[in-house]
Amino acid sequence: MASLIPNLEPNPDTSPEFQRKKRRKTEKRPGSFDRNQGNQRIKRWQTEREQQIYSTKLIEALRRSRRNSSSAAGKEVRGTADRVLAISAKGTTRWSRAILTSGLSAGAKMRKHKKANINANRRLRKPKINKEKRKLPVFKRKLMVLGRLVPGCRKLSFSNLLEETSDYIAALEMQVRAMTAITEYLAGSSGGELQPPADRLGSNVNS
């Protein structure tokens, strides 16, 4: 790894407002997932450049949030990490949009109400008697579990859900890699006086 954190200047082009405007344009075609585009997106998550960009943005966001509030619970860090990850997706995927809009209290409350209604209908409906060979209840149940794990994908079609899942998994892997590197960087520099990042990075890379 040549440079872990190249520059720590904030990037105004990728502010949340800009991303929201961009998102409105792409939302006109929510279902159409070009397979080629999807593969390119997944490969992007695996590049080192993307990881560096993410690390930079995450550290900036963490510094901003710590300046505003003194408490830095793990949950806050996780929320910040997820939001920055969703921003890095540039609004092209459903899970990233769901993460960014889940902060609104109205959205979170609506989700709880919807959950209650669905459970009531399930009990009243007659149990499905004939078992199709293609979509067994077991399979469908696992599909629903998967839909619940990926944010914002509870009611997607099968192919769309799998597309979102592939992208989400690639993004999560990058998030883990970046945060591991950040942890090592912080652990190295909190041992004593804070040294300039370049020196500290050099020693980390060589070890």
Add this chain to the structure above:
Amino acid sequence: MSSRRSSSRQSGVSRITDDQITDLVSKLQQLIPELRGRRSDKVSASKVLQETCNYIRSLHREVDDLSDRVSQLLASMDTDSDQAAIIRSLLMQ
């Protein structure tokens, strides 16, 4: 979900073909490190889904652990630098 159920009951028009399903499932299989090496006809689609869910859950857990560590490190960094600043200001007087 309900639209899919109704289309499969008719058994004439189905939006998704079996080939598409196996194609997508094999593609997903390549992403899961546990199932990557195995042959796609030896792993059932149900198992691929199960392993996908487990993998995503383990990734979530890892991110949670890393977030906790990062928050601890940031907290300790702040206190250390505060103490260092206090010590420095005392020494300089």
